[in-house]
Amino acid sequence: MSLIDGGGFSLPIATVSERVDVKIEVTDAARTAVKSAIGPQVDSHVLIISAKAGGCSGYLYDMVIVERPNEEGFQEIDVDGVTILIHDNDSSLLNGLKLDFKDSLMGGGFHMDNPNADRACGCGQSFG
Amino acid sequence: MIPPLAQIVEIPTSVTLVSGKDARNHLNRMLTLDISKDSYLTRKESLICDLNGRITSHQLHADLGDQILLLHHESISENLRTNLTSGIPWNEEIQISSGDGAIRRILIFGKNPENLLEEFGLSCTELTSELWTEFDDSMVSIIHNGADFRIYELLIPTKNYGEVIQALETIGAISGSVDSGIAITSMVGIVDLAIKIDGKIPFDLGLESRIDLKKGCYPGQEIHARMESRGAINKTASSFSSNVQLPLGKVKTTENQQMEVISSNPLGDKWISILVHRKEIDIHSNIMLKSKEDEILIKSV
Numbered sequence: 082m083s084l085i086d087g088g089g090f091s092l093p094i095a096t097v098s099e100r101v102d103v104k105i106e107v108t109d110a111a112r113t114a115v116k117s118a119i120g121p122q123v124d125s126h127v128l129i130i131s132a133k134a135g136g137c138s139g140y141l142y143d144m145v146i147v148e149r150p151n152e153e154g155f156q157e158i159d160v161d162g163v164t165i166l167i168h169d170n171d172s173s174l175l176n177g178l179k180l181d182f183k184d185s186l187m188g189g190g191f192h193m194d195n196p197n198a199d200r201a202c203g204c205g206q207s208f209g
Numbered sequence: 210m211i212p213p214l215a216q217i218v219e220i221p222t223s224v225t226l227v228s229g230k231d232a233r234n235h236l237n238r239m240l241t242l243d244i245s246k247d248s249y250l251t252r253k254e255s256l257i258c259d260l261n262g263r264i265t266s267h268q269l270h271a272d273l274g275d276q277i278l279l280l281h282h283e284s285i286s287e288n289l290r291t292n293l294t295s296g297i298p299w300n301e302e303i304q305i306s307s308g309d310g311a312i313r314r315i316l317i318f319g320k321n322p323e324n325l326l327e328e329f330g331l332s333c334t335e336l337t338s339e340l341w342t343e344f345d346d347s348m349v350s351i352i353h354n355g356a357d358f359r360i361y362e363l364l365i366p367t368k369n370y371g372e373v374i375q376a377l378e379t380i381g382a383i384s385g386s387v388d389s390g391i392a393i394t395s396m397v398g399i400v401d402l403a404i405k406i407d408g409k410i411p412f413d414l415g416l417e418s419r420i421d422l423k424k425g426c427y428p429g430q431e432i433h434a435r436m437e438s439r440g441a442i443n444k445t446a447s448s449f450s451s452n453v454q455l456p457l458g459k460v461k462t463t464e465n466q467q468m469e470v471i472s473s474n475p476l477g478d479k480w481i482s483i484l485v486h487r488k489e490i491d492i493h494s495n496i497m498l499k500s501k502e503d504e505i506l507i508k509s510v
Contacts, residue, residue: 084273084278084343084347086346087346089310089311090307092306094305094306132296133235133301134235134238135238135296137426138260138428141238150300170299200260207426209260
């Protein structure tokens with residue numbers, strides 16, 4: 082037995098996220114950069130863009146290239162043969178997102194312009 | 210004012226359990242402190258702030274490894290749980306559960322509380338404020354270790370609460386009021402979870418130790434970093450005693466300096482209050498506060 086084994090805890094609190102049909106814009110530079118990052122695995126791998134709690138402004142962007150996940154709940158966006166997935170739970174936060182890529186030594190890489198963000202932090206990785 | 214042996218006080222506290230293999234990472238992204246390297250039984254107080262750097266929740270951690278118990282004021286439960294359940298990434302495993310009523314938090318304070326705790330087989334000299342120590346199904350920590358008196362904090366499962374309290378009373382502890390528990394912690398400069406501090410800037414409450422500007426981004430970090438780098442931390446909080454209760458909220462001294470009372474609780478025939486004030490105020494001189502009826506003398510404790 083321990084402090085928390087004596088009962089009295091609720092079942093995990095469930096959350097209900099608003100689901101919207103996601104539309105995103107990907108610039109030519111971002112499209113080229115994503116295709117280059119995925120490389121020859123373009124048929125099996127996808128880019129997942131998500132938002133997670135944290136960062137200076139409340140939410141952090143996350144981008145990962147992974148083998149197509151088995152989980153349900155993703156919306157699929159095809160960009161010139163590259164598949165981008167956005168989870169339904171993130172759909173209201175990321176709908177309307179514009180994904181860009183800047184090729185520069187300082188501050189280079191992917192950049193997000195998110196119409197849902199009231200503010201973003203200086204580094205551009207966080208929004209709220 | 211300080212009991213010769215020990216007084217026990219239950220401070221009503223809400224409980225939230227964060228569990229799952231990614232619980233620590235998820236929580237760490239939101240907190241003002243770094244908990245990524247915390248280990249089993251770490252005791253720590255942390256804050257979650259909004260984008261403007263103002264406190265939205267103040268919680269006490271009891272680290273149970275893959276589960277982290279958060280104890281907090283009941284009034285911020287909904288806000289805290291909403292914060293914790295939002296922004297859970299698709300590939301992370303995190304569960305948030307309410308444990309309100311499952312665990313009771315008590316303070317034991319006095320000139321010789323060790324005489325009682327050692328009856329439970331505890332070696333009080335080994336207790337620290339950074340770690341919980343398990344005994345039976347409960348946990349204990351020392352939160353003030355003064356020459357005159359000590360304050361211990363216990364977390365007890367509700368099913369054992371009656372039995373533990375009865376055992377403590379049988380060996381000489383006396384039960385006290387919530388007010389006296391908050392007053393005694395205020396007296397030693399501890400802002401207890403029972404004191405509402407949401408909406409405040411942590412620096413204004415002297416809570417610099419709950420802010421880690423080197424941990425990386427967290428909500429409100431830009432504001433805190435800017436305040437720190439520009440030398441804009443010009444307030445703090447201190448404890449004062451008075452003969453009467455101070456009204457919560459903004460007050461002015463007779464010299465027209467503004468202060469803010471965030472708590473005022475009776476201890477014996479005095480009232481112990483925590484006031485936010487500008488750092489340049491000389492708190493060791495007698496300070497007179499303006500009030501509707503009369504002036505109130507407050508003294509630093």
